[in-house]
Amino acid sequence: MGPTSSHTTTVRSEPIISVHGVHKTYAGGFQALRNIDLDIRRGEIFALLGPxxxxxxxxxxxxxxxxxxxxxxxxxxxxxxxxxxRAARAAIGLVPQELHTDAFESVWATVRFSRGLFGKPPNPDYLEKILRALSLWEKRDAKIMALSGGMKRRLLIAKALSHEPEILFLDEPSAGVDVELRHDMWRLVRELREQGTTIILTTHYIEEAEDMADRIGVINKGQLVVVEDKTALMRKLGKKELALTLRQPLTELPAELHAWPLNLSGDGQTLVYTFDSQTEESGIAELLRALNQHGIDFKDLRSSESSLEDIFVSLVQQAQGVKP
Incomplete structure (x- = not known):
C-alpha cells in the first residue's frame, strides 16, 4: 500500500512541504494565522498540536x-x-474531521470515484488492499448511510488514500473513535510511513503524538510557538523528579541544602528533587552524598519525568503570558 513512486524509508533533507510567510485573516478581521513558516520533511510523521x-x-x-x-x-x-x-493536490490525501459524501453511494463506488477524481487509472487490486487494511472489504457494497461512525471514519481514510498520495493529512483522526479503530489507524500510519508517505496529523491525544511523531509543532492563537524534533523537545523542556521517602521526617531543610532544587512535603516525609533532562546523573549522586553528610536517610525513592502533554501545556501557557 502507499505511493507507487519510488520512496525510501530514510527521512530526506529536502522538505516536501514549504510554508512561507502565511497569514490568514477572515472577514470581520479575525486573524487565524500569523506569519507561519514551516518546512515538513519528506517521509516524516509531523504532529501539529494546539488548543x-x-x-x-x-x-x-x-x-x-x-x-x-x-x-x-x-x-x-x-x-x-x-x-x-491540480498537481499539488494530486500529491495530497486529506482525512478531514467530517464525512461529506453521498450517503446513498456504496463504499466501493466512493473510493473508486475518489481515485478517478485525481485522474488515476482504475486499480481495483490497490483499492481492495486499502479496504482490507481498514477492515472495510466486507462492507464494500454497503451504503454509506448504513455504516457505523467508526466505519465512516475508516472510509474517510480509504478515500484519502485512494489516489496513492505522497502526503497524508490526518485532521483529528482519533476524535470520537473506539480504541480498536485507533490502533488499526496507527498501525496503518506506521506502514505508510515505512513506504515513504509523509504524514501530518493534528490530535487532541497528545500521547499519540508522543508515540508516533518524529517532530512536533505547537500552534497557539495562529502562531507557531515551537517546531522541534520530538526527542530534542522532550530533552530540552522535559523536567524530571526524584522523590525520596525519608526514614525520619524533617521539620525543615538544613541551610546547606537550600541551594539544591528541593521541596519538602508538608508532613516532612518526602523530599522531591527537580532537575531537567540535560542534568547529568552525577547530580543525583552528589545530592545523595550531601543528604548522607547531613544524616538524612531515605527508605524509598522513585523517579518520574514530564510527558509531552506537560510540555505542551507549558508552551501554550508561556505563549499566553501565563506562568506555568
Whole structure:
C-alpha cells in the first residue's frame, strides 16, 4: 500500500512541504494565522498540536488548497499550491474531521470515484488492499448511510488514500473513535510511513503524538510557538523528579541544602528533587552524598519525568503570558 513512486524509508533533507510567510485573516478581521513558516520533511510523521481555535485546521486547509491565504506561499511536492493546484493536490490525501459524501453511494463506488477524481487509472487490486487494511472489504457494497461512525471514519481514510498520495493529512483522526479503530489507524500510519508517505496529523491525544511523531509543532492563537524534533523537545523542556521517602521526617531543610532544587512535603516525609533532562546523573549522586553528610536517610525513592502533554501545556501557557 502507499505511493507507487519510488520512496525510501530514510527521512530526506529536502522538505516536501514549504510554508512561507502565511497569514490568514477572515472577514470581520479575525486573524487565524500569523506569519507561519514551516518546512515538513519528506517521509516524516509531523504532529501539529494546539488548543481549539489555534489555527490547525486553517493551516491544513491552506496547505491542501482548500482555504486561500491572505498572504504567503505554500509549495507541496514541488508545486505551488495556488499556481499549480491540480498537481499539488494530486500529491495530497486529506482525512478531514467530517464525512461529506453521498450517503446513498456504496463504499466501493466512493473510493473508486475518489481515485478517478485525481485522474488515476482504475486499480481495483490497490483499492481492495486499502479496504482490507481498514477492515472495510466486507462492507464494500454497503451504503454509506448504513455504516457505523467508526466505519465512516475508516472510509474517510480509504478515500484519502485512494489516489496513492505522497502526503497524508490526518485532521483529528482519533476524535470520537473506539480504541480498536485507533490502533488499526496507527498501525496503518506506521506502514505508510515505512513506504515513504509523509504524514501530518493534528490530535487532541497528545500521547499519540508522543508515540508516533518524529517532530512536533505547537500552534497557539495562529502562531507557531515551537517546531522541534520530538526527542530534542522532550530533552530540552522535559523536567524530571526524584522523590525520596525519608526514614525520619524533617521539620525543615538544613541551610546547606537550600541551594539544591528541593521541596519538602508538608508532613516532612518526602523530599522531591527537580532537575531537567540535560542534568547529568552525577547530580543525583552528589545530592545523595550531601543528604548522607547531613544524616538524612531515605527508605524509598522513585523517579518520574514530564510527558509531552506537560510540555505542551507549558508552551501554550508561556505563549499566553501565563506562568506555568
Amino acid at each position: 481549539n481555535g489555534a489555527g490547525k485546521t486553517t493551516l491544513i486547509g491552506i496547505i491542501c488548497g482548500i482555504v486561500n491565504p491572505t498572504s504567503g506561499s505554500v509549495v507541496a511536492a514541488g508545486y505551488d499550491i495556488r499556481k499549480h493546484y
